[in-house]
Amino acid sequence: MPSENESKTPPTKVDERRAKIARLLEEYVVKIGIGKILPTNEVEKYLNLTQPELRKMSAEDCGEAAYLIAKSMTYIQLEINRIQADINWCENFIQWTVAKIIQTVGGQYTPFDYKRTLAIQQNDATSAAHKAIVEAKLRIDAMAFITNQLRMVAQTLEGLQQTKRSQK
Numbered sequence: 001m002p003s004e005n006e007s008k009t010p011p012t013k014v015d016e017r018r019a020k021i022a023r024l025l026e027e028y029v030v031k032i033g034i035g036k037i038l039p040t041n042e043v044e045k046y047l048n049l050t051q052p053e054l055r056k057m058s059a060e061d062c063g064e065a066a067y068l069i070a071k072s073m074t075y076i077q078l079e080i081n082r083i084q085a086d087i088n089w090c091e092n093f094i095q096w097t098v099a100k101i102i103q104t105v106g107g108q109y110t111p112f113d114y115k116r117t118l119a120i121q122q123n124d125a126t127s128a129a130h131k132a133i134v135e136a137k138l139r140i141d142a143m144a145f146i147t148n149q150l151r152m153v154a155q156t157l158e159g160l161q162q163t164k165r166s167q168k
Contacts, residue, residue, distance in 0.1 A: 014093065014128040021089050025082060034078065043072040047153060054160065059168075062161035069154040073147045080143055087136045090129040097126050 029035040
């Protein structure tokens with residue numbers, strides 16, 4: 001989420017290009033039929049069930065909970081995919097831009113990684129793209145393995161559903 005100061009700054013060309021790519025990707029996801037998946041607050045309820053609450057759930061309740069969690073996993077994965085696409089675009093933009101100026105940065109014996117960093121710092125557009133990459137990678141790190149954990153909960157609820165059905 002942008003800070004108060006960041007929201008008042010006008011968008012850069014890089015921001016405009018990233019927004020255009022994001023719109024194109026969103027249109028594509030809608031076109032293939034998975035763009036309207038919305039998050040649900042009910043998932044939190046199912047993730048925080050106590051053991052007595054689990055015992056009281058019917059087989060149908062377990063199935064519905066597993067479905068909502070699976071839906072949430074799809075939403076989260078779409079978000080991760082969007083962030084990764086932004087990272088990929090920014091990395092390609094930096095690579096393409098820096099390739100033009102990297103030979104003019106540093107000396108003959110300057111390591112390539114250091115030259116690349118200097119080249120990124122000297123260009124406002126590549127600096128903005130690099131900042132976007134860092135922020136996006138932090139968001140992906142924050143979501144690491146969440147879909148796997150949700151999958152385990154959904155599978156557990158599906159197993160509980162089967163158990164409850166066989167007990168009838």
